[in-house]
Amino acid sequence: MRSIFLQILAVTTINLKSLPQRLWLSLATVIAVGLVVTVLLAFLAMANGFQRTIADSGAEDIAVALRSGSLSEINSVVLRDQVRLIEDGPGIARGADGKPQTSGELYLTVDGTKRSTGTKASLPLRGLGPQGPALRRGVVITAGRMFNPGTNEIIVGKALGKEFEGFDLGQTVTFNSTRWTVVGIFAADGSVFESEIWADLPVLQSLFKRVGAVQTVRARLINPAAIEALRAYSDSDPRLKLDVMSEAAYFAQQASNTSDLIQKLGWPLAIAMAFGSLAGALNTMYSSVAARATEIATLRAIGFSGFSTFVGTLVESLILAAVGGVIGAAATYLVFDGFTASTIGGSFSQVVFNFQLSPRLIGQGLLLALVVGLFGGLFPALRAARMPIVAGLYGS
Amino acid sequence: MSSPNSPMVGIVDLCKRYTKGKETITIFNGLNLAIPRGDFVAMMGPSGSGKTTLLNLLGGIDRSDTGEIEVASERLDRLSESELSRWRASHIGFIFQFYNLMPMLTAAQNVELPLLLTRLGRKERRQRVETALGVVGLADRVKHYPKEMSGGQQQRVAIARAIVSDPALLLCDEPTGDLDRDTADEILSILQVLNRDLGKTIVMVTHDPAAARYAKRSLHLDKGNFIEKELAA
Structure with missing residues (x-):
């Protein structure tokens, strides 16, 4: 167990230390993932800000009566x-x-x-x-x-x-x-x-x-x-013939429709973009495996397991995606958090609200980044693990 | 189970074919070979004669089609991929023509790689690395990166990496093919010392008759069969 951990650590270190050799390709992946997270978090921060502005407006001890x-x-x-x-x-x-x-x-x-x-x-x-x-x-x-x-x-x-x-x-x-x-x-x-x-x-x-x-x-x-x-x-x-409800319940209902709509726009757009960045991540990681074919084969010849090269490659992909995710979250925070906007509320009139990021939303953005990293690294990692050693050593 | 007195390498009726497009190329068809423990064998022969393929088969990084391959008392043709990985880690040291060092790691870190597959602690690993680099005369280069070293020094690091886990068999694929004559002689001398003083069994593929003279004997592969030549020590 200790050995496999040391192997994974060594392979991951080698992969990460060789990143400068694939700097631009790796940067492209980081930026692509960062953009995905930025778009997603911007929508989620918008929905969150809208919902909080409206939902927080209601009090539990105020009754609102409207026509049934x-x-x-x-x-x-x-x-x-x-x-x-x-x-x-x-x-x-x-x-x-x-x-x-x-x-x-x-x-x-x-x-x-x-x-x-x-x-x-x-x-x-x-x-x-x-x-x-x-x-x-x-x-x-x-x-x-x-x-x-x-x-x-x-x-x-x-x-x-x-x-x-x-x-x-x-x-x-x-x-x-x-x-x-x-x-x-x-x-x-x-x-x-x-x-x-x-x-x-x-x-x-x-x-x-x-x-x-x-x-x-x-x-x-x-x-x-x-x-x-x-x-x-x-x-x-x-x-x-009136509907009577607490003000809090009334505003929660008013907020949910619009914030649901914002989220329903944001998630599909982010997921569509995620597929684009997934293609970039796959390209980067396949290139990484190809560039490191001799190194991987040498490690395998020395006795490193296929599993360690698999995990090492996957970790590289996850780290690139995580860096992209953090940059995306930071960019969203710097550009959008507190950004004032207005949109139509439940009564067809404008509601002014601030974009609001929260730890939970940032967590969702990072999770999406890691999903991109996971799938972007999975198949290249399998290729790295299954690559015939002789082919890696002699390029045949 | 083979006895400890069995040869380091025992090959019986080995067959190996490659498929290239629609063409099937036979490399070995019923090859037999025995290499005793402590031997230093130079394998020579024309390009395509199967020297490197045989080396790969002995190192457990390639598979035969049929036949028996026993190396260091283990039937390689019966081991799974993961078993082969573990076996290589404890029994084989590879030395490649182009050194195959990790450019982003220092000499010491490169040499330490095989020890990461063992149960040794950090302190013991460091001691072994220093010893191995001392054996090849690079005790003062532990923190140097490959790009900061000459070809000969890099190959010495590769030799240190190959011997650091004390394997019984060293497999060398054209270890001096990328070096000038003087440097090549230095490397071959180190191999000779490892064989003579430390008892390592060495199988070395080479095109160079001068390099082959450092071995105890030379095997010439031609059309999948061996012609043996004894060499003066």
Whole structure:
């Protein structure tokens, strides 16, 4: 056992020390594998960043009620009477004044222009009442002030303000033929709400002809478990044809569709590229075996086992692929980690998010690199192990 | 099982053919040979006469079609590939025309390679390497790489590699074919010492009659058969 380990170590050392003789071919393989890992990790970091931005936005003790069957806020309608019934429902927390902590909200889309590309995109415009901000974690005005009720004032999430033009403090924008003034910029703990524009609910209802209806009702629960009682209450009352779920569950559902789509694009593309780099790895390793034919045959003549030459060749391939994988992961981290992008979220409006790499994703990228290295080295390693010694020594 | 007094090499009715395209070339057809322990044999003959093929068969790196090959009391024709590998590691030392050193390893690392197949510890391996390099007069070249040495020095490293695990049989394929006359004489003298003083059995393939004179006897292969010539010591 010790001998076979020493043999493998010797063969691997010889292989690696002879790499400079095959420098360019080996580098090509490293770069090809690195590109595969970069592409994969870029997609995974995008999906991960998107998912975290949305999924982290939801709280367990906030209930969200939408029209039954609505997949998102944009196609939901909740009537005024239904809002009142929810406010009277079980498990709803009440403030010091005894009023239920709820917020009926409108969710509309308006046009915006991306700073980076100049392209048009749909942006979420939310109408909410005075309790709306308090039902969200970490909402703070970072510049300016809160909008005044009854006015055409808006406050803008800081992520949206950075990504789209025309939303700097004090600027005016036009939505639905009405001019609005940006009076504040807010942060919301990095959540999806930072990709929104907020305005006074009654003003929006009036200007967008939605009087008497909202699209969602948010309500603070006395505790997370109270969601069950509220859901049972909604299901049992025929006037309330609403889907009631925790905000966390709602956002998890919203995030999964888009992040699944991103991953479903990323993996096939990376795998297709992996096949290309596999061809490169095979070429490199076959060349390596051919270049080392005399060395391999000499070692075999001395008494080294075929297994040691097999493993030594495989290890060389795995090391090249691993180096490519590490370079790819490092490149992704340096170029993409924290990179800000926006895409359409579950309600057909833009969500601004950061690419986020994680150790688990890097592990997946390195695993793909090693799979390329394994298959790229397997057949050349078999050739090395099975090469007739005489053919290796005399080239016949 | 053969007795310890049996010849180092015993070949009976050996047949070996090669197929080249549609043509079958017969190298040996019923060859017989015996080489006693402690012998130093020069194998000569025209190109294609089968000298190197026979050397490869004796070293267990090529297979016969039929017949018996017994080397160092082991029937090679009955061993599997892995058994042959282990057998080579403990019984055979190869010396090649072009030295076949690993260019990326130092002289000491090259010589140490066969010892990696043994149970020896690092310290013992290092001692053996120093001894082997001392035998060939290269004790001061342990850290030199092959490219930093002359052809003669490289061949001496190769000889040190061949003897470091103390094999009974040295197989030399044109060991001086790439060297000038003076250097060749130095190498052949070393082989002679290994045979005479250390009792190594040596089979050496050569085209060079001057090299053959260092051996105890010379075997001439012609059309797959031997013609023996005794040489003056």
